Amino acid sequence: MRVPFIDLERAHRPIKQELLAAFERTIDHGGYCLGPDVTAFEENFAREQGVSRCVGLGSGTEALHLIACAMGIGPGDEVIVPSFTFIASAWFAQYVGARIVFADIDPVSYTLDPNGIESLITEKTKAIVVTHLFGQSADMDPIVELARSRGIKVVEDAAQSHLALYNGRLVGEIGDAGAFSFYPTKNLGGLGEGGCATSRDGALLDKIEILRAHGSKERYLNHFVGYNNRMEGLQAAALNVKLPSLREKTERRQKIARRYTAGIQHSDIVLPSRVDWGDSVYHMFTIQHPERDRLRAYMAENEIGSDVVYPYPLHLQPCFTDLGYKEGDFPVAEKLASNCVSLPIIPELTDEEVDYVIKTLNAFS
Numbered sequence: 001m002r003v004p005f006i007d008l009e010r011a012h013r014p015i016k017q018e019l020l021a022a023f024e025r026t027i028d029h030g031g032y033c034l035g036p037d038v039t040a041f042e043e044n045f046a047r048e049q050g051v052s053r054c055v056g057l058g059s060g061t062e063a064l065h066l067i068a069c070a071m072g073i074g075p076g077d078e079v080i081v082p083s084f085t086f087i088a089s090a091w092f093a094q095y096v097g098a099r100i101v102f103a104d105i106d107p108v109s110y111t112l113d114p115n116g117i118e119s120l121i122t123e124k125t126k127a128i129v130v131t132h133l134f135g136q137s138a139d140m141d142p143i144v145e146l147a148r149s150r151g152i153k154v155v156e157d158a159a160q161s162h163l164a165l166y167n168g169r170l171v172g173e174i175g176d177a178g179a180f181s182f183y184p185t186k187n188l189g190g191l192g193e194g195g196c197a198t199s200r201d202g203a204l205l206d207k208i209e210i211l212r213a214h215g216s217k218e219r220y221l222n223h224f225v226g227y228n229n230r231m232e233g234l235q236a237a238a239l240n241v242k243l244p245s246l247r248e249k250t251e252r253r254q255k256i257a258r259r260y261t262a263g264i265q266h267s268d269i270v271l272p273s274r275v276d277w278g279d280s281v282y283h284m285f286t287i288q289h290p291e292r293d294r295l296r297a298y299m300a301e302n303e304i305g306s307d308v309v310y311p312y313p314l315h316l317q318p319c320f321t322d323l324g325y326k327e328g329d330f331p332v333a334e335k336l337a338s339n340c341v342s343l344p345i346i347p348e349l350t351d352e353e354v355d356y357v358i359k360t361l362n363a364f365s
């Protein structure tokens with residue numbers, strides 16, 4: 001049995017006609033860069049994600065970048081970033097010339113460890129980027145409390161965490177701003193690039209709206225140095241078709257995760273732990289095994305897809321050599337990077353496929 005790690009064709013096959021009809025409407029009305037589909041999506045997503053407002057952008061990376069610009073973060077400032085996340089969390093600081101200060105993750109949630117942050121704060125610290133990694137919300141309360149007491153902004157990188165909860169609250173505006181990605185493989189993905197910024201702070205989002213369109217509010221009058229970062233109409237059209245099933249798809253991911261958790265019984269496999277502040281939305285189901293490459297080869301022999309997300313902690317990335325970090329600086333991040341393997345968890349998997357993965361993993365020796 002072949003079990004794919006990602007299968008976008010399988011995801012889109014049942015809604016292909018709906019997508020084509022939506023694209024046809026967009027082609028006909030001509031709103032290709034922003035436009036009525038984007039406006040509708042911004043409203044729809046804000047409602048579904050439980051945030052005050054959302055600004056549609058070209059990608060999640062650009063959402064992080066424009067949030068940093070709109071917050072006025074720049075050279076001379078420092079930003080605390082978890083060492084185990086996708087590189088774009090660090091681009092938040094790098095793109096605006098601020099200094100990245102890496103921090104370790106918590107071994108249970110794999111998200112920024114609130115205990116390690118205080119000692120990293122200096123008078124230059126302007127923001128903390130918190131990634132809700134693999135669909136698991138980070139432990140926000142202690143981080144937000146500490147940040148507020150020091151006048152530091154908290155930015156939620158929620159690229160992998162649509163509909164994730166933290167103590168009953170949806171992520172995205174628990175901190176000062178949130179960045180979501182709609183890259184095709186995300187829990188809510190378009191048919192190309194897309195992202196958005198969220199916040200309770202209307203003035204911050206007003207600024208991001210100006211920054212996404214060349215720093216211009218009035219045509220050809222440029223208030224700030226801006227960017228070309230508008231969400232495209234065709235992407236918004238696709239996302240409007242897919243958004244109504246996001247909740248159901250999320251529940252399916254959670255059901256698959258429960259099936260894996262109940263079924264995988266292997267003394268060398270560490271399963272993801274549950275935390276008491278909120279169930280993951282399982283963008284990834286990431287296990288650990290001390291011989292992960294051998295395990296992946298065995299899975300591949302048995303036609304089961306897998307991925308290593310992520311093989312390198314950010315403090316050891318060649319692009320950050322100048323920051324002077326070394327092996328051993330963040331042991332939790334380093335261990336996870338060397339042991340982690342993500343299993344297939346797309347909502348379109350059948351129970352038979354999930355059981356086949358379980359049976360195969362349990363027979364690994």
Ligand SMILES: Cc1ncc(COP(=O)(O)O)c(C=O)c1O
Pocket residue numbers: 059060061062085086088089131157159160180181182183193194195
């Ligand atoms: C944690 C995280 N942050 C940021 C991004 C960037 O999003 P995008 O690919 O839409 O630029 C991604 C996705 O790739 C991500 O997983």
